[in-house]
Amino acid sequence: MQPKVNIMHLPVYQPGKPIEDVKRELGLDEVIKLASNENPIGYSPKARAAMLDEIDHLHIYPDGASVDLTAVLASKLGVESNQIIFGTGSSDIILMICRAYLTAADETIMADETFSQYKHNCEVENTNIIEVPLKDGKHDLNAMLAAVTERTKVLxxxxxxxxxGTIIGREELEAFLAKLPKHVLVVLDEAYGEYVTDPNFPNGITLIDRYPNIVVLRTFSKVYGLAANRIGYGVGEASVIRTINQVREPFNTGRLAQVAAKASLQDDEFLARSQASNTAGLNYLHAQFDRLGLQYFKGHGNFIMVDVRTPSMQIFDLLLRKGIIVRAGWKHYPNAIRVSVGTAEQNEKFIQALEEVLIELAVLQ
Ligand SMILES: Cc1ncc(COP(=O)(O)O)c(C=O)c1O
Incomplete structure (x- = not known):
């Protein structure tokens, strides 16, 4: 048996270490996972009630087109229903975009570093990948523009x-879109968009009318806290969404995911509580990193990348022994860890553990 040659080098995705494994391996009673940018306060109680209501219908296939959920979301976003597609998480939309648009003859452009699943799915399609280094932790839009050729399909x-955790502002994004050739499909991944408080942050959906070559990705895994339920969506011009729909699996979102997502959209109180808790956590962590004299990229989502002035895998291991799981091992940021914002108590425990570790290593006095 011979798999596709272009996938033979691909690693199997390594998720953040599961809490139960760490507890067992290290004999710890309490482990705090700040590694996967999850919502530390849970998910909407209205979503829970909606799932319990649906629980007796799991023997019947779900509505493959998510008609009910689509209608609620379309009215909330101010778009037409045929401008929305749902997926098994927004990862599924990334996969479908690659499947629908990319071949071995095409080129695709992405930042280096960015969310790993863009590159992974492009590699599966054997597409030529052009990675453009970040500049000060931000997308270098001028360099990305300069990399576009007539073979570029997706950016x-x-x-x-x-x-x-850095953002691109409205003016910068619009100037870029105005110059970008129209044959390039821009995937604007706003998985963390609901967390952003900076007034300069662009809402990609408002740009679709003017730039029909955009698809905006969002998810219920982050601020809505439904990571295990696997549901996310894409919004774009109707013909783009139709194309992506052509490669969609028939039942790619389950009944529980659909009803939980719908109820979550109708729970403004939970959304506001999650956002407020995150903003307080970001402020706290930024202030603590300042106190400790550590450099970081100001986080705009629900995580921060901080330079710990030590090979990050070493810090990862030392924090793990103290029951804290973070993310480490970034190609271009070997001394940086990425920490997700937790509850106030978790954030304090993380800072205490980090400070102890950095003092033990004599990074801090
Ligand atoms: C930038 C970004 N996009 C998309 C996703 C995928 O999320 P999901 O498939 O759970 O919707 C993630 C998950 O961490 C992410 O960080």
Whole structure:
């Protein structure tokens, strides 16, 4: 048996270490996972009630087109229903875009570093990948523009960027879109967009009328706290969404995911509580990094990349022994860890552990 040659080098995705494994391996009672940018306060109680209501219908296939959920979301976003597609998380939309648009003859442009799944799915399609280094942790839009050729099919922008947490402002993005040739599909991944408080942050959906070559990605995994339920969506011009729909699996979102997503959209209180808790956490962590004299990229999502002036895998291991899981091992930021914003208590425990570790290593006095 011979798989596709272009996938033979691909690693199997390594998720953040599961809490239960760490507890067992290190004999710890309490482990705090700040590694996967999840919502530390859970998910909407209205979503829970909606799922319990749906629980007796799991023997019947879900509505493949998510008609009910689409209608609620379309009215909330001010777009038509045929401008929305749902996926098994927004990762599924990334996969579908690659499947629908990219071949071995095409080129695709993305930042280096950014969310790993763009590159992974482009590699599966054997597409020529052009990676443009970040500049000060931000997408270098001028360099990305300069990399466009007539073979460029898809260009990926992660706003805020994972892992650096930086954002591209409205004017900068619009100037870029105005210059970008129209044959390039821009994927604007706003997985963390709901967390951003900077008034300069662009809402990609408002740009679709003027730039029909944009697809905006969002997810219920982050601020809505439904990461395990696997549901996310794409918004774009109707013909683009139709193309992506052509490669969609028939039942790619389940009943529980659909009803939970719909109820979450109708729970403004939970959304506001999640956003407020995150903003307080970002402010606290930024202030603590300042106190400790550590450099960081100001986080605009629900995570921060901070320079710990030590090989990050060493810090990862030392924090793990203290029951804190973070993300480390970034190609261009070997001394940086990415920490997700937790609850106030988790953030304090993380800072305490980090400070102890950095004092033990004599990075801090
Ligand atoms: C930037 C970005 N986009 C998309 C996703 C995918 O999220 P999901 O598939 O859970 O919707 C993630 C997950 O971490 C992410 O960081």
């Amino acid at each position: 990926w922008i992660c706003n805020p960027n994972n892992p650096t």
